[in-house]
Amino acid sequence: MTIGASPLLHGAVAVLCLGWVALILVCGRGRAGLLLALASAAAAAWAAAVALQPETPLTGLSGALEIARSATWLGVLLLLGWRVGGAAARPLSLRFALAGVVLVLGGLAALLPGAPQPEGLGSPSLLARLGLALLVVVVAENLLRNVGRAVRWHVILPCLTLGALSAFDVVLHADAALHHSYAQAMLDARAVLTAVALPLLAIAAARDRRWHRDPPVSRQVVFHGATLVIAGTFLTGVGAVGEGLRQLGADWGQAAQISLLAGALLAVAVGVSSASLRSRLRRLVVDHFFAARFDYRAEWLRCVATLSAQNAEAEQRAITAIADPVDSPAGLLLLQDAPMAPLRWAGSWNLPASAMVLAAGHPLLQATEDGTRIVTQVPGDLDPALGPIWIAVPLRHHRDGLLGLVLLAPPRAPFRLDQEAFDLLRAVGREVALFLAERRAAERLHDQRALAEHAKRFAFVAHDVKNVASQLTLVLANAEDNIADPDFQRDMLLTVGAAATRINALIARLRAPEPEAPASAIAASGVATPGTAALTPAAPGGPAMTTGPAETLQRVLRDVPHPVQLRAEDRVPRLQIAPEDLEAALRHLLDNAAEASPPGVPVTVELRREAGCVVIDIIDRGPGMTADFVRDRLFRPLVSGRVGGNGIGAWQARDLLRGAGGDLLVLSTPGTGTTMRLTLPCPASGQEIIEDIAA
Numbered sequence: 256m257t258i259g260a261s262p263l264l265h266g267a268v269a270v271l272c273l274g275w276v277a278l279i280l281v282c283g284r285g286r287a288g289l290l291l292a293l294a295s296a297a298a299a300a301w302a303a304a305v306a307l308q309p310e311t312p313l314t315g316l317s318g319a320l321e322i323a324r325s326a327t328w329l330g331v332l333l334l335l336g337w338r339v340g341g342a343a344a345r346p347l348s349l350r351f352a353l354a355g356v357v358l359v360l361g362g363l364a365a366l367l368p369g370a371p372q373p374e375g376l377g378s379p380s381l382l383a384r385l386g387l388a389l390l391v392v393v394v395a396e397n398l399l400r401n402v403g404r405a406v407r408w409h410v411i412l413p414c415l416t417l418g419a420l421s422a423f424d425v426v427l428h429a430d431a432a433l434h435h436s437y438a439q440a441m442l443d444a445r446a447v448l449t450a451v452a453l454p455l456l457a458i459a460a461a462r463d464r465r466w467h468r469d470p471p472v473s474r475q476v477v478f479h480g481a482t483l484v485i486a487g488t489f490l491t492g493v494g495a496v497g498e499g500l501r502q503l504g505a506d507w508g509q510a511a512q513i514s515l516l517a518g519a520l521l522a523v524a525v526g527v528s529s530a531s532l533r534s535r536l537r538r539l540v541v542d543h544f545f546a547a548r549f550d551y552r553a554e555w556l557r558c559v560a561t562l563s564a565q566n567a568e569a570e571q572r573a574i575t576a577i578a579d580p581v582d583s584p585a586g587l588l589l590l591q592d593a594p595m596a597p598l599r600w601a602g603s604w605n606l607p608a609s610a611m612v613l614a615a616g617h618p619l620l621q622a623t624e625d626g627t628r629i630v631t632q633v634p635g636d637l638d639p640a641l642g643p644i645w646i647a648v649p650l651r652h653h654r655d656g657l658l659g660l661v662l663l664a665p666p667r668a669p670f671r672l673d674q675e676a677f678d679l680l681r682a683v684g685r686e687v688a689l690f691l692a693e694r695r696a697a698e699r700l701h702d703q704r705a706l707a708e709h710a711k712r713f714a715f716v717a718h719d720v721k722n723v724a725s726q727l728t729l730v731l732a733n734a735e736d737n738i739a740d741p742d743f744q745r746d747m748l749l750t751v752g753a754a755a756t757r758i759n760a761l762i763a764r765l766r767a768p769e770p771e772a773p774a775s776a777i778a779a780s781g782v783a784t785p786g787t788a789a790l791t792p793a794a795p796g797g798p799a800m801t802t803g804p805a806e807t808l809q810r811v812l813r814d815v816p817h818p819v820q821l822r823a824e825d826r827v828p829r830l831q832i833a834p835e836d837l838e839a840a841l842r843h844l845l846d847n848a849a850e851a852s853p854p855g856v857p858v859t860v861e862l863r864r865e866a867g868c869v870v871i872d873i874i875d876r877g878p879g880m881t882a883d884f885v886r887d888r889l890f891r892p893l894v895s896g897r898v899g900g901n902g903i904g905a906w907q908a909r910d911l912l913r914g915a916g917g918d919l920l921v922l923s924t925p926g927t928g929t930t931m932r933l934t935l936p937c938p939a940s941g942q943e944i945i946e947d948i949a950a
Contacts, residue, residue, distance in 0.1 A: 291456045322363060391421035482728070525820070577661045587606050598659055802837050805862060806835065820858070821860050848905060848929070879924050880923040
């Protein structure tokens with residue numbers, strides 16, 4: 256009996272089976288992996304023969320390879336039973352093997368040229384195939400039923416796969432014996448079922464725990480191989496549907512087949528380019544084909560390459576180094592700008608800038624357990640503009656303790672957090688903390704060198720000023736005797752003019768900008784920290800003398816030429832800060848606010864008591880500043896944002912406030928103005944001295 260089969264469908268199944276063979280050889284090791292690869296290779300050879308001879312799928316080479324395929328499946332199951340069943344299963348395996356040899360020889364003999372081919376139930380070829388398929392089903396059932404519980408997990412997938420395919424062959428051949436003809440739909444369905452069932456053999460090869468070593472290939476090869484296999488399976492299914500439409504014979508059948516294939520190719524292209532789909536596939540491949548979830552060598556090299564790259568802002572590189580291992584698409588960096596200071600926004604990656612401030616007692620910091628624990632239950636009220644936050648990874652330094660936090664957005668695909676993922680995140684977090692600490696030390700060293708260079712220039716200028724002063728002193732001494740001499744008058748004017756010119760040049764020399772090389776070298780080393788620590792730390796216990804903030808404000812405001820509006824509470828405590836320090840800080844900030852404000856628009860100063868602190872807000876309606884400028888340049892000494900500035904005022908004001916236990920917070924938005932918020936702690940309870948502003 257002869258009947259045609261679909262060459263396109265069987266050809267696609269052959270190619271797909273070869274892909275499974277390659278994947279099984281990659282993932283499986285030892286004798287069991289070779290057996291499963293052999294079972295898939297036998298199916299590939301049979302499907303290829305049918306594709307080459309679609310008119311005679313049951314005779315000739317196709318028929319012989321079908322018998323060889325069933326014989327191979329029988330041999331694989333017998334060898335697996337011999338391997339795991341022990342001595343008790345071996346006599347039964349020998350009997351099954353002997354019966355299989357008889358059926359194979361009978362089936363091949365019936366395919367020889369000139370052999371009789373009776374129709375119906377008496378066909379030797381049909382009976383041999385039916386018996387061989389039934390024998391495979393019986394062996395699979397006996398292996399599953401008799402094997403021990405401890406090793407059943409290793410053989411269940413091969414038994415189910417090969418037993419199910421052989422059971423379908425039993426139905427196919429039994430139907431042919433009853434109806435005296437093979438159904439073409441069942442022949443083609445057998446090919447589709449083979450393509451769908453054989454992936455179970457690849458999973459069986461990957462999950463056998465007795466193969467202790469990982470596959471001898473990189474994860475990238477396995478990932479791309481799995482991508483090709485999945486795409487091939489999808490296209491095979493689409494091809495089967497298209498072939499069915501073509502077989503309908505309708506006028507629109509061929510057009511529908513072409514449209515379906517084109518749409519399938521487009522769907523594959525979209526899927527391959529989707530980051531979320533790639534992430535899901537990567538999780539699937541890693542979980543099923545590797546004992547360890549991460550390739551630690553690749554992860555470490557990627558972390559180092561990310562931190563040392565120059566293709567993005569430094570703070571973004573720090574966030575990306577932690578986000579990449581868990582496939583997070585966005586993150587936020589919070590850093591301390593001084594020891595024991597609150598954590599503030601230092602940079603964002605695919606998230607907006609934030610005014611978030613985490614003080615020492617914040618629940619999120621307490622949940623990190625001093626930087627040793629990754630927080631998976633992040634409070635949802637940190638900043639609504641950021642959206643959902645998935646986890647918080649602490650950046651712990653071995654010497655400085657907790658330097659900051661990296662808040663990560665949810666990953667593209669569901670990601671299982673386990674101990675292995677936590678260990679990797681902690682290791683990468685320590686590396687990023689070292690990176691930030693080195694960056695901070697390099698930046699402080701650069702600032703100190705800049706100050707030393709400024710002092711050196713000042714020493715040179717002082718020496719030249721001394722020379723000019725000596726010349727002027729000499730002129731003054733000679734003027735008493737020669738002031739009436741016209742020649743002396745001309746020389747005196749020339750000397751004074753030259754001295755003035757020289758002094759102006761010396762002043763310009765003091766304001767000379769720093770060279771760009773050190774700054775660029777610092778920028779290349781890592782993340783810009785939001786400001787530098789005070790060069791002069793506060794003495795234990797703080798300053799001994801107290802200062803009235805309202806009194807100091809009124810004294811400073813009398814010397815400000817720009818209009819100022821003062822809003823103050825009636826009674827505020829005196830502060831433990833030297834009067835000249837508070838006055839210097841206020842003068843610097845008020846001068847900057849007056850210079851930034853438009854003519855005639857007053858600067859607003861607010862004085863109040865708030866949460867155990869005295870707060871002074873200096874508010875202007877100037878052009879404002881960007882978050883990057885505030886973070887990177889505002890508090891850098893000798894770096895000024897205006898022409899002729901020395902870059903000392905804001906840095907010195909914050910340094911003076913921190914020396915008294917306070918701080919300076921900048922709230923600024925481009926186009927709407929700036930608020931410089933001075934905070935100083937109130938004295939301890941019982942030690943307050945109230946300043947009555949009305950008095």
